Amino acid sequence: MTLSISIRKQLGSFELDVSWEINNEFAVLFGHSGAGKSLTLQMIAGLIEPDQGVIKLDDLLFFDSASGKGLRPQDRRLGYVFQDLALFPHMTVQENILYGGCGISRTERLVRADNILRRFRIADLRDKLPAQISGGQKQRVALARALMRKPRVLLLDEPFSALDAAIRLEMVKLLKEVRHDFAIPVVMITHDLREARSLADRIFVYADGRIIRSVRPDEIILCPESGGVQDLLPSSIYRLQGHASALAFPYAGS
Amino acid sequence: MLDSQALSSLRLSLQVASVATLFIVFIGTAAAYLLAMRNFRGREVLDMFLTLPLVLPPTVTGYYLIILFGRNGLVGRPVFEATGWSVMFTWQAAVLASFVVALPLMVKTARAAIESVDKDLINASYTLGHSNLKTAVKVILPLAKKGLIAGAVLSFARAMGEFGATIMLAGNIPGKTDTMPIAIYSLAGSGEWSKAHAMVAVFTIISGLFLYIANRFGRRTI
Numbered sequence: 001m002t003l004s005i006s007i008r009k010q011l012g013s014f015e016l017d018v019s020w021e022i023n024n025e026f027a028v029l030f031g032h033s034g035a036g037k038s039l040t041l042q043m044i045a046g047l048i049e050p051d052q053g054v055i056k057l058d059d060l061l062f063f064d065s066a067s068g069k070g071l072r073p074q075d076r077r078l079g080y081v082f083q084d085l086a087l088f089p090h091m092t093v094q095e096n097i098l099y100g101g102c103g104i105s106r107t108e109r110l111v112r113a114d115n116i117l118r119r120f121r122i123a124d125l126r127d128k129l130p131a132q133i134s135g136g137q138k139q140r141v142a143l144a145r146a147l148m149r150k151p152r153v154l155l156l157d158e159p160f161s162a163l164d165a166a167i168r169l170e171m172v173k174l175l176k177e178v179r180h181d182f183a184i185p186v187v188m189i190t191h192d193l194r195e196a197r198s199l200a201d202r203i204f205v206y207a208d209g210r211i212i213r214s215v216r217p218d219e220i221i222l223c224p225e226s227g228g229v230q231d232l233l234p235s236s237i238y239r240l241q242g243h244a245s246a247l248a249f250p251y252a253g254s
Numbered sequence: 255m256l257d258s259q260a261l262s263s264l265r266l267s268l269q270v271a272s273v274a275t276l277f278i279v280f281i282g283t284a285a286a287y288l289l290a291m292r293n294f295r296g297r298e299v300l301d302m303f304l305t306l307p308l309v310l311p312p313t314v315t316g317y318y319l320i321i322l323f324g325r326n327g328l329v330g331r332p333v334f335e336a337t338g339w340s341v342m343f344t345w346q347a348a349v350l351a352s353f354v355v356a357l358p359l360m361v362k363t364a365r366a367a368i369e370s371v372d373k374d375l376i377n378a379s380y381t382l383g384h385s386n387l388k389t390a391v392k393v394i395l396p397l398a399k400k401g402l403i404a405g406a407v408l409s410f411a412r413a414m415g416e417f418g419a420t421i422m423l424a425g426n427i428p429g430k431t432d433t434m435p436i437a438i439y440s441l442a443g444s445g446e447w448s449k450a451h452a453m454v455a456v457f458t459i460i461s462g463l464f465l466y467i468a469n470r471f472g473r474r475t476i
Contacts, residue, residue: 047377073380086378090396099392102383149383 003153003185007043007053007063016040016050016209026179026186028196031206037189038083040206041155044187045080046073057152057185074102078153079146083161083189085138087130093117093141094126100148109148116144120174136167140174147178154178156188160195172198260453262429263437270345270433271413274352278409282360283402287390289361290368301361308358312418315355319423323350347424348431352413359412360405363472367401368394404472411464415457 004021016036020027029037042048044055046062055062063070087096094113101109117123120140125133130141139159146154156175160168172195179186179199190196196203197217205213256264288294289301307315323330325340334340341347371394379389395402417435424431426440434457441450 045377045381047380073377074383074385076381077383078381080378080381082374082378084372084374086372086374088375088378088393088397099379099384100382145382 001058001152001185003044003057003187005040005044005053005055007040007050007055009039009043009048009050009052011039014209018204018206018209018211020204020211020214022185022187022202024183024185025201026188026199027202027204028200029187029189029204029206030191030193030196035206036209037206038157041080041157041187041189044153045078045155046071046076076153077149077151078155079149079151080155081142081146081157081159083157083159085130085142085159087138087141087145089130092127092129093122093133096130096141097145097148100145102149104149112148116148120144135162136171139163139167139171143174143178147182150182151184153184154182154186156186158189158191161191168192168195175199256452256456257449259428260434260437260449260456263432263434263453264456266345266348266431267414267433267435270348270352270416271410274349274356274413275406275410277349277353278357278360278413279402279406282357282405282409283364283395285357286361286364286368286405287394290365291386291390291394301365304361305358307355307419308362312351312355312416312420313422316351316419316422319351319354319419323347323423342423343425343427343431345424345431348416348420348433351419351423352416355416355419356409356412359408363405363408364398364402367398367405370401371397400471404468407464407468407471411461411468414464415461 002021002023004019006019007016009016014034014036016039018036018040029040031037039048043050044062050063050065052065054064054066056064061067061069061071062076088099091099094117097113097116098109101112104112114123117126120143122137122140122144125137125141130138133141143159160171163171176199188196188199200217203213203215203217204211205215285300285304289297320327320342322328323333323341325331325334325342330340330342341350375393375397376389379393380386384392414433415435416433417439420431420433421436421439426432426436432440434453438450438453438457441447441453
């Protein structure tokens, strides 16, 4: 499947204007806060409408400003893991996950939930409320819930930001397994370049509502002289080298 | 402590307030949901109209109700011509007056409670494929529950205490429309202080109890 977006949105003085396309790949959106990464995810999910543009999955139009056609968030069938996870606090772990199985028959939903609870090693927690489980466990529940409906696209908004290093590593592993099982486009926002490098097929670097770079993770590894995450961002390059020409990516296309 | 006449007034007040609150809970919650979740033209004007009885003198509210529901009223006349029945001077008129006067408390409290539900949770429900209605029933209302209960209890207490609009619309008919506040007014008017004392005391205790309950729920609203 191919997810392609080309969107513009004006919000006050901020303008988002990005276009990119991915196949069944793992794309990472990378950049400072306020660069428009979350906004991009929300538009793919249909929670915010672009002023102009097209969002489509293969030939299925999610949004098209020219024809006025589009799908409601409910009908896009994608998995969205929110930054704050958005687990329903009044539902147990199991209820949260079952709630993700919209449109699936009750029997099948129970079977799927059971499988996914065991698969994500959260079966023991099924009767607990979100407030009673740890951050890493909540993360698993949110991911499990997002996958219940067999989504066509998976969107992850900084899913691991609240976790400590050891659990992050475990989650990266889990996400790799999930990727293996679900051959679908995945779009993840992260601030952690190591995470991006270990998971991504493509990295889109956002700055001020634009994409300033699109790189493959191996391009980063190939350049040991880079200082790491900061070097992908223009503001840091200004700081490090003191002039605008440094915007030229030192290892672009290498 | 209370004689049979006072007990009948208490029973009538409870009956009127209960029926009014039942309507208030459904209509008030639906109105609050619209005001909180939908962005439509005239939203704040609708809020203003629903809230107006909170600040208008109840006699003014009662006056409008007579214009609308009186035997020659905009709604009252066709109803009377069709059925021969008018709501004026019935216990249902007391319900109508209490409903209109107490509704703003429900709408205000419920709107605030619904607006305080985390938007991400609502969006999560939409992205999981659930309709607006299902999201309202399964996510928004359960999470706003404490505010809704607080609003209902406050409305009940206000409905119990309704006097001005009630006396204009329902009058003061012993055994029929003399709710507690109206009975107390009559007793004070005719100098029957000892009976009035007892009713005032009972009424204060009941109202205080409801306020206490409303505060307890209101404070714990998420």
